[in-house]
Amino acid sequence: MSLPGPTPPPSDYTTYGAPQYANGQLLDGQDAGQAFPGQYGGFPGQYGAEPQKSxxxxxxxxxxxxxxxxxxxxxxxxxxxxxxxxxxxxxxxxxxxxxxxxxxxxxxxxxxxxxxxxxxxxxxxxxxxxxxxxxxxxxxxxxxxxxxxxxxQAATPPIVSAAPVTQESATSSAEPTATGDAAAGEDRPHLEAQTLTGNGDAVKTVDLKGLPAVVTFTCEACSGSTSLETNGAEILLVNTTGAYTGSHLVDTSAGVPTTEFNISADSAWTLKIEDIDSVPSSTEKVSGHGDQVLFWDVLTDKAAITNKGEGTFVVQGFGSEVPELAVNKAGDYSGTVTLTPGFVQVNSDGDWTITPK
Structure with missing residues (x-):
């Protein structure tokens, strides 16, 4: 006579005594294999598995x-x-x-x-x-x-490499010399010289015909803030206090041409605009005071430069394809640098010299 066996579990149970939903998750959040390890083990696809990454x-x-x-x-x-x-x-x-x-x-x-x-x-x-x-x-x-x-735009166009043929209003110690480059420069268009005058602040419109030029600004009786600005690539040419006299190159590169000068002064002033042929040509040591433009016509690209001043001293050459900043120092300076023959812009508030080496 056989003994009655155990009563089979209801159809909604997967492990004896462990009620479970149809998807296999226990009431306490565990799967059957975790809560009641045994012959039934775990079930694939249980909620405890990490979801796939998106x-x-x-x-x-x-x-x-x-x-x-x-x-x-x-x-x-x-x-x-x-x-x-x-x-x-x-x-x-x-x-x-x-x-x-x-x-x-x-x-x-x-x-x-x-x-x-x-x-x-x-x-x-x-x-x-x-x-x-x-x-x-x-x-x-x-x-x-x-x-x-x-x-x-930063590169100097070939037109600026034409050498000057005269020495007008120069403070250089060297004598002007005519060169073969100067003769070649005669074939290009030239800018007619003009002089603008005024008293106090003013805005002057000009037509430089897309040519490089030299501007000389003078305000001998100025005592306050004195400045000269352009709407071209050079922008700020002069920014000082008191009297001023100096020259600057404008429109040296094929960029935005200068059509306007903005003058700030508290006294009478003059602004002279000339063709680059008016720049003095120097074949040996040259000396000067303040801001000045010269043509460095030597057989070497090395120069010994000195400066006696308190402000910023800048020497920028335009003899190569791209303008070269030979010196950019504050106060006194003495050193030998590379300076390609060609036009040179000097900015100083004191006395300076440039000697070929």
């Missing part, structure tokens, strides 16, 4: 923040994420490779599981990526064109 989030992180390793941090790959961060995306190469792998559907999380949502979003992700790459390429090309334009 393809959309991984793609956005890789596209926008891949250089910082954010995409790999998101996927749980902490080690490679740190390496990617420290190398700024493997100098860009690693970031690009990860982006391609993600768009190709080959990216996985740390448990080697595929990303969720790839099929639904892959076309949109690929389209947006291509558009952004094209936009970045166009921006890069435009930036390169703008940079090249700035370099060309």
């Amino acid at each position: 393809f959309l989030a991984t793609w956005l992180f890789s596209l926008l923040l891949g250089g910082f390793g954010v995409d790999r941090f998101y996927l749980g790959k902490i080690g490679t994420g740190i390496a990617k961060l420290l190398t700024l995306g493997g100098f860009g190469i690693w970031s690009l490779v990860d982006l391609i792998i993600t768009l190709a559907g080959r990216q996985t999380d740390k448990n080697r599981r595929p990303l969720a949502g790839y099929v639904q979003h892959k076309k949109m992700a690929l389209l947006v990526t291509v558009v952004l790459l094209v936009v970045n390429l166009v921006i890069g090309v435009l930036a390169g064109i703008a940079a090249a334009a700035l370099v060309r």
Whole structure:
């Protein structure tokens, strides 16, 4: 005679004494294999498993923040994420490779599981990526064109290399000399000299015909703030206090031409505008005081320069393709520098000398 066996569990129980919902989750939030280990074990697809990582989030992180390793941090790959961060995306190469792998559907999380949502979003992700790459390429090309334009604007045009043929109103110790370059300069257009006068602040309109010029500004009786500005590339030529006399080059490069001078003074002033042929030519040591323009017509590109003054001392040469800043110091100066033969602009508030070496 057989004994009655145990009563089988109801159909909604997966483990004896453990009521469970149809999806396999226990009332206390644990699966049967965790709460009641035994012959039934765990069930695949239980709620305790980590959800898949999103393809959309991984793609956005890789596209926008891949250089910082954010995409790999998101996927749980902490080690490679740190390496990617420290190398700024493997100098860009690693970031690009990860982006391609993600768009190709080959990216996985740390448990080697595929990303969720790839099929639904892959076309949109690929389209947006291509558009952004094209936009970045166009921006890069435009930036390169703008940079090249700035370099060309800074370069001195050949017209400025024509040597002067006279020495008028010069304080140089050297005698003027005519050169072959001077004869060549006679074939180019020349600017007719003009003198503007006034008393106090004024704005003067001029037509330099797109030619480089030398302007000499004088305000002997000024006692307050004295300045001379242009709307061209040079902008601020004079900014001092009290009396002033000095000369400056304007429109030395193919940039924005000067059409206006803005004078600030508290007394009578004169502004003389001349062609660059009026610049004195110097073949040996030259000395001067204050701001001055000269033509450095020597057989060497080395010069010993001195200055005795308190303000900023600047020597800028225009003999090469790009203007060279030979000296830019404050106060007294003494040294030997490279100075290509050609036009030279000196800015000083004291006495200076330039000697060929």
